[in-house]
Amino acid sequence: WGGLGHKTVANVALQFLQEDALAGVEAVLAADGHKESDNPSIVDVATWADAFGRKKGGTFSKKFHYINAHDDPPFECNVDLERDCSEKGECIVKAIANYTQRLIRPSRNVNDTADALKFLVHFIGDITQPLHTEDKERGGNGIPVAWNGNGNKNLHSVWDTNMVKKLAGSDNEENLNAWTDIIVNEINNGSYKPLIPEWLNCTDPRDALNCALKWATDSNSFICTYVLKNDTDGWELSGSYYRGAAPIIQQQIAKGGVRLAVWLNQLFGSGEPGK
Numbered sequence: 280w281g282g283l284g285h286k287t288v289a290n291v292a293l294q295f296l297q298e299d300a301l302a303g304v305e306a307v308l309a310a311d312g313h314k315e316s317d318n319p320s321i322v323d324v325a326t327w328a329d330a331f332g333r334k335k336g337g338t339f340s341k342k343f344h345y346i347n348a349h350d351d352p353p354f355e356c357n358v359d360l361e362r363d364c365s366e367k368g369e370c371i372v373k374a375i376a377n378y379t380q381r382l383i384r385p386s387r388n389v390n391d392t393a394d395a396l397k398f399l400v401h402f403i404g405d406i407t408q409p410l411h412t413e414d415k416e417r418g419g420n421g422i423p424v425a426w427n428g429n430g431n432k433n434l435h436s437v438w439d440t441n442m443v444k445k446l447a448g449s450d451n452e453e454n455l456n457a458w459t460d461i462i463v464n465e466i467n468n469g470s471y472k473p474l475i476p477e478w479l480n481c482t483d484p485r486d487a488l489n490c491a492l493k494w495a496t497d498s499n500s501f502i503c504t505y506v507l508k509n510d511t512d513g514w515e516l517s518g519s520y521y522r523g524a525a526p527i528i529q530q531q532i533a534k535g536g537v538r539l540a541v542w543l544n545q546l547f548g549s550g551e552p553g554k
């Protein structure tokens with residue numbers, strides 16, 4: 280996802296963090312002494328991993344944002360960890376497992392712990408973007424499409440950014456909070472409420488590899504049911520394609536937020552798991 284998607288995942292999660300988890304998260308981020316704000320929240324660090332990946336010392340983490348499922352959309356969608364997680368085992372599923380492990384057994388180096396938290400906040404968002412779980416044309420980066428008459432777009436960036444902004448408005452704090460309120464209301468009282476048990480069918484951080492694989496498989500299923508169901512090559516996507524995608528996007532962002540909150544509540548909290 281682009282910046283607005285990641286910040287919304289984190290902002291939704293923030294609404295469901297227990298008090299002790301919130302304090303724990305804030306302590307780790309404060310000890311990191313990073314620049315975004317004086318009292319950093321998970322929203323402030325939600326896009327850190329993208330900026331870090333562009334830095335000289337951060338390129339090792341670029342492959343951690345996705346898993347390239349070599350399936351056969353739209354006929355077959357699935358994720359196979361052995362087959363799809365690169366030769367070196369660098370992919371979003373293993374990254375989530377590894378950085379979760381670093382929060383279960385924190386190192387004495389506070390910066391390592393903070394980096395693990397910042398990576399997790401980001402990757403639990405990215406793993407809900409269907410094209411971050413798909414190999415075809417590098418997750419759609421190589422599929423040319425049009426957006427509002429601009430023919431120089433690709434399918435991946437339209438999913439990451441353009442459709443999210445059309446749904447929520449431009450990437451500013453007002454739209455972030457307004458969209459978060461809509462999503463939180465759907466979770467607490469609306470159409471998402473009955474889906475929550477399904478979204479939270481894997482919540483134990485000690486089982487992180489298995490959970491992250493389930494999350495990737497869930498995301499990847501949308502590749503066959505919608506994202507690549509029709510050949511979008513050269514299509515204008517801002518009309519009917521957008522209208523079909525919008526409910527999927529909002530649900531995936533909501534799902535990421537709820538899963539992130541439960542994950543952090545268990546890693547940092549002392550309360551009942553899953554509550």
Ligand code: ADE
Pocket residue numbers: 344345346347410411412413414417418419420
């Ligand atoms: N680069 C190569 N494959 C990718 C994917 N599935 N998502 C994002 N970037 C990629």
Ligand code: ZN
Pocket residue numbers: 280281408411435439
């Ligand atoms: Zn992306």
Ligand code: ZN
Pocket residue numbers: 280328329344401405
């Ligand atoms: Zn990313």
